[in-house]
Amino acid sequence: MLRAALGGTAAAVGAGLGAGPGLAPAPAVAAPRTGGTRPTTPAAALRELARGNGRWRAEHQAHPHEGASDRVAAVSGQHPFALILGCIDSRVPPELVFDQGLGDLMTVRSAGEVLDEAVLGSIAYGVLELRIPLVVVLGHQSCGAVAAAVRAEESGERPPAHIDYIADRIRPVIDHGHTGPARIDATITANVRHVRGLLAAEPDLAARVAAGRLAIVGARYELGSQRVHRVA
Numbered sequence: 001m002l003r004a005a006l007g008g009t010a011a012a013v014g015a016g017l018g019a020g021p022g023l024a025p026a027p028a029v030a031a032p033r034t035g036g037t038r039p040t041t042p043a044a045a046l047r048e049l050a051r052g053n054g055r056w057r058a059e060h061q062a063h064p065h066e067g068a069s070d071r072v073a074a075v076s077g078q079h080p081f082a083l084i085l086g087c088i089d090s091r092v093p094p095e096l097v098f099d100q101g102l103g104d105l106m107t108v109r110s111a112g113e114v115l116d117e118a119v120l121g122s123i124a125y126g127v128l129e130l131r132i133p134l135v136v137v138l139g140h141q142s143c144g145a146v147a148a149a150v151r152a153e154e155s156g157e158r159p160p161a162h163i164d165y166i167a168d169r170i171r172p173v174i175d176h177g178h179t180g181p182a183r184i185d186a187t188i189t190a191n192v193r194h195v196r197g198l199l200a201a202e203p204d205l206a207a208r209v210a211a212g213r214l215a216i217v218g219a220r221y222e223l224g225s226q227r228v229h230r231v232a
């Protein structure tokens with residue numbers, strides 16, 4: 001099941017994120033986890049994220065793991081169950097859109113969720129040292145970084161210093177089968193696939209995927225619906 005999900009098929013893993021482009025409806029309200037137990041398998045981690053996104057969409061957040069006992073427990077260590085590689089966009093904070101709390105998610109964010117050595121090293125730390133079972137590459141609707149890369153190519157004008165580094169990472173996946181806003185939107189999805197593919201090709205990560213101990217999935221957050229759905 002997991003292998004099929006990693007291959008980008010529509011095989012269902014969990015209640016939503018694993019169910020392909022049209023998410024199966026996640027329960028709008030889910031009981032918060034108890035006793036500090038967190039998912040330890042890729043499939044369980046996907047289910048928990050889907051449940052959390054369902055709560056967010058329904059405005060029935062549980063705000064888990066924010067209390068005094070959670071803050072005390074955090075002193076002695078961390079056991080995040082998912083790593084989210086997302087964009088810097090202020091409208092897509094992973095802990096909010098997945099309704100998770102202290103110690104639940106490791107988040108790595110860069111404009112357009114592009115990779116560099118620092119990002120890769122951060123992800124490797126989470127997966128190899130903390131044994132996080134799930135990495136989600138999370139793109140989003142109306143991504144300014146992707147739009148900047150598309151506009152730079154169309155205009156031939158180079159973006160300002162350092163922003164050009166971001167644009168250069170996205171440029172190879174610009175979708176030329178569309179024009180205008182549709183091109184930006186298609187490129188957002190293509191960029192998620194591209195980054196996911198790069199991560200999946202990392203030997204240390206690939207070994208854990210092959211062993212069934214890690215899933216690396218691509219997803220998009222839609223600002224309008226607040227829904228996170230898989231990118232096949």
Ligand SMILES: [Zn+2]
Binds near residue numbers: 089112
């Ligand atoms: Zn963005």
